Amino acid sequence: MKIEKLLFPTRFRELAFDSLQSLLVLKDAGLKEIVFCYIIPREDVGFVPYGGYLKEEEERVREEARIRFEDWQKVLSEKGIGSKIVIEVGSIVPGILSIAERERVDMLVVGRKKKVGLEMSFAGSHTLQLIMRSKIPTLVSKYMVEFQWNGETATRVNADIFRRPLLATDWSEPSIRTLEFLTNLKTLIEKVFICHIIGVKISKGLDKMELLRIEKESKERLKDYCKRLKSAGIPAEPHLGAGKILLEILRLSRDLHASMIIMGTTGKDRLHEIWLGSISHRVAEGSELPTLLVP
């Protein structure tokens, strides 16, 4: 699961270029090419009521996007990273997913709005749809975010995002795949924090002995995860938490000064995720850190 080619869809919002630059360190981990993509929403140029199609408008937007991308390409070229530009008219989410499939990229990078918070829901947003439907690792990039910290609004810049990743595992298959993913980022990582949270739903109603058994088993599994990473030459530190899973992951990420959160995601149970949001999607929404979801 090497990251040699990544897809960077953008709408050229502020900080998009900074977000791109924060990813260029991936060259040291084997990144060879970035595919820039811009989807012109069909509604922006098509279906003019009783009029048809705004061909000139499409061409203008295409040219604008091309010029901007070509400027970015120069920076990539200087760093020795190849690049490609794809500009298409269509629907944003299916368009991006189809390009990701067609270009056989290893990772998709999606931006998100500037503010994060647990009370905010991004149900229906392009970001949620993309992370729910993506079949490849998807990074929710957050170069600069505003978030609530001790009742006040704080701003955080996420520049060196691969240095101290926090891997939150639920022992699922995708969680195990994240380990493999991390080993490919070896050159960029200072230390990996691996955490598992014994959720309230599990601990509620259990007798002490049973809880101790789960605790012991979890610690052993965490150790095993760490061992695997250490054998690949990456320092790793286990952390066991208990309580509300989402809040615990966010607390640990702050306590440990993590630089990003990595989680496996099953993409199952579409209805449940639309209405309630899976833990991984809610972490992507609530955390001020970039979140990498590995399916």
Next chain:
Amino acid sequence: MLLMKYSLPIIILAVFAPVSPAFAVGGVYPNIGETLPLYSIIPFVGMLLSIALFPLLAPKFWHDHFGKVSAFWAVVVSAPLLISYKGTAVYEILHIVLSDYVPFLILLGSLYTVSGGIFLKGTLRGTPVVNTAILVIGTVLASWMGTTGAAMLLIRPFLKTNAHRKNRTFMVVFFIFAVANIGGSLTPLGDPPLFLGFLRGVPFFWTFNLLPQMIITSILLLAVYFAIDTYFYKKEGILSSPDDGTKEPIKLEGAYNFIFLAGIVGAVLMSGVVKWGAVSILGIHRGVQDVVRDGLLILMATLSMAFTPRKVREDNAFTWFPIKEVAILFIGIFLTIIPCLKILQAGTKGELAFLIETVREPFHYFWMTGILSSFLDNAPTYLTFLNTALGSFYTGFAETAAVKLLINERPIYLLAVSCGAVFFGAMTYIGNAPNFMVRSIAEEAGTPMPSFFGYMIKYSIPILIPIFVLITFIFFV
């Protein structure tokens, strides 16, 4: 925007400054059309001219602000009506919204949703025979799934089938003629004007009376198409479509949506057959069967959304945008048309008496409805001339009773209005809603389409007008 900002109060003042006794005093509900001044139809004319001219003169502005334009004209008509006619105006507005606009939108929305769940995939070879067959299928389907539904179902496969062909523009134009317009003439599901007629009491199967006109027009059109396509096919020297190794068998995905389509047909049919009494919604009496029909249509659309995999809709490039556009534009159209309809219903007592006196013969109705349908949307034009006929012959009758009398005593007038509205919708890009959707999809797919006037000069006038002249002599003289 500045112009719009200041022109709203100016137009409202212009409508009211010389307040006529009719507007100032207000009238009793049944006589509203007799007292409304002629200038009360200005917002309707403005709304229709906006639809006709903005896409032509300022397409980007129109694309970005058509909702504001629609709202502007809606306010311009509603505010004076409400101020002057108070309760009566509220009744008229609610009546047209609940009895016409909402069912109209529900029908279009459900047909659009269900047909958007059917995806025709596969590789076809774009020969004259195959293309003509697609047009025949589309023409037949249009009456049962709506011109919009049939056009949306077939336009992308049609374009894909002919992607290797050099001359494709004429194909799309004939597609607009046959599938997006003429084909929709047999049932109230086919074309919006016919559904508005159905809502006003025209029986579901009455529109089958348009079959002779529809068959003659379609046969002539398809024959001309076949001849042109054969000519270009030979000229292009195509022996076979390019084999790029991606040949895919023909497959209809989401075919179970035809069940929901049958549900829509059944629901509309049911509402025309049974009478289950009336129910009052916000003071407006609506037939229980009509409310049930609307509920069933929403159910069919919901079931289609629930059962159709997302991939099928995405492959169809399904988007809600066109339906949103129709919803936004038609609320403006339906509100602004109120004074016009009321004046026409007043017959010779209304301010449009001159129109009623001028348009007398069936061929007048065919051509007047037709010409106006070419440049204005055909749904409001149909209503206008249906009411002209009702005002001419049955002044003072309740609308449903007048429609019944018209069908029994002078059906040729209704035939002329129906044919005019449906057939002439093909004359321009703005004649019928699916025309612009087809154009948009074709241009996006890289098929060059003629300009507004190019479409008329090169195609619709030389091809359609002679056919319509023939129809006139056979049926309406």
